[in-house]
Amino acid sequence: MAPSLHQRVMTDSRAEVLRQATIHKLRKEYPVQEDRSILEAALTKADSSLLRGQWRYTEPLDPTLQNKTIVTISGQSYSVNDFFDYVRQRQQPPRNPALPTANTPTTSPTAPVLGSPVVAMHRLFDRFVSDRLISTEEANLEKKSTEFRTLMSEIRDGVLLSQVMEENVWERSMVDSTGQRQFFEQHKANYRLPERAIATLVIAQNDSLLKQATSVLSGKPPYQLRRSAASVSFDKNQTELTQSLRETLFDILVVMGHNPDYVIEVTGSHDPSERDSVSANRIRNVVSYLQKNGISLGRIMEKDYQGARPGVSKDAQRNVTFQYFSNAKDDVVKTITSKYPVAAGMPPVLSISEGAFAQGTNPYLDAIDQWKVGTTTLHRDNKAIAVIINRIEPARAKTFAEARGTVINEYQAMLEKQWLSQLRQTYPVKVNEAEIQKLVK
DSSP states (O other), X not given: OHHHHHXXXXXXXXXXXXXXHHHHHXXXXXXXXXXXXXHHHHHTTOOHHHHTTOOOOOSSOOTTTTTOEEEEETTEEEEHHHHHHHHHHHOOOOOOTTSSSTTOOSSOTTSOOOSOHHHHHHHHHHHHHHHHHHHHHHHTHHHXXXXXXXXXXXHHHHHHHHHHHIIIIIHHHHHOHHHHHHHXXXXXXXXXXXXXXXXXXXXXXXXXXXXXXXXXXXXOSSEEEEEXXXXXXXXXXXXXXXXXXXXHHHHHHHHHHHOTTEEEEEEEOOOTTSOTHHHHHHHHHHHHHHHHTTOOGGGEEEEEOSSOOTTOOTGGGGEEEEEEEESOHHHHHHHHHTTSOOOTTSOOSEEXXXXXXXXXXXXXXXXXXXXXXXXXXXXXXXEEXXXXXXXXXXXXXXXXXXXXXXXXXXXXXXXXXXXXXXXXXXXXXXXXXXXXXXXXX
């Protein structure tokens, strides 16, 4: 809606009142001298095509008008040619508010239109003078306003500094891969990684929540979630998907689409009176439907009992059931905490974070006297914490790829220092210490 709102504001009568007040003030500041004879001759060139928004002029103009000064504003002359060019660009066709678009002409090119071409041309001349006055004011802002002049000076200095820094320091530090590598080799001892624990931190509000989370995370991903989908029930010896079964499977498509780390387990079985291949065909048709609708095979696990499913009634043996898993630990947190709503602004009842931690970077890992692979349970700050250390990486030197970000920053600082040193040699700086001391006092 921005263009529409902008147009409404610009054409609103209140905006025109403000504009006219500004023009009235500018006319007092900048002398406007019109050549009345040239203006009257120029106005006679208007015809009915101007009222249609189709007025044109040919150059060169009549000798009495060609490049003749029609108005002078604060010593700056504007010719008839300048004015006519303005008219050609700013003329407007007649408008009908009832039409869907305001730019639609109401008449054909040959139809008569109401109004005076000379009056319309004179209005455009007044607008031409007003626009030139505003341009003159803009051109003189730096002379009139100390604040504006200071601001523009700061902007120019800032742009200039950015350009020379880009040319001499920033771009060079980014694209000079050979220089980066040489700087890394010369300062290799500065780029080291300390001993780090590759760990997962589980922080819970109580021991019960902590036990639930650590139980799920004890295995390897994908982690089984406490979330399943509605099963689909097949008739005896039936393997094809009916429209009703497809509608049930659509809910799985929605869940899998919203959760990119989810994996779905598709489980099938059959009752003793059915053929052994029935359960496999049911699973295959379900998986095929999921694949055709955007779920990749890598996100689907198949489980076929190839017979009766333990602990399930005879009719339920013909069901295909679904269980959600996830490769993301955050999904484990979401499923466990879904039954524990938290008020706004309160800390979560369960959170999981993982990463590589060095000594002094995490209070929970620092609380362990000696790091070792495994799980350590702590109770601090009224929280139950499980520190799961997967492995311990010994201290080592960083590779160039690992250190590259730091190398670029430090290489950039070196280039800037060298550049400033060259500038000081080219442009010696002399400091008047006595004057500085006066400022300090």
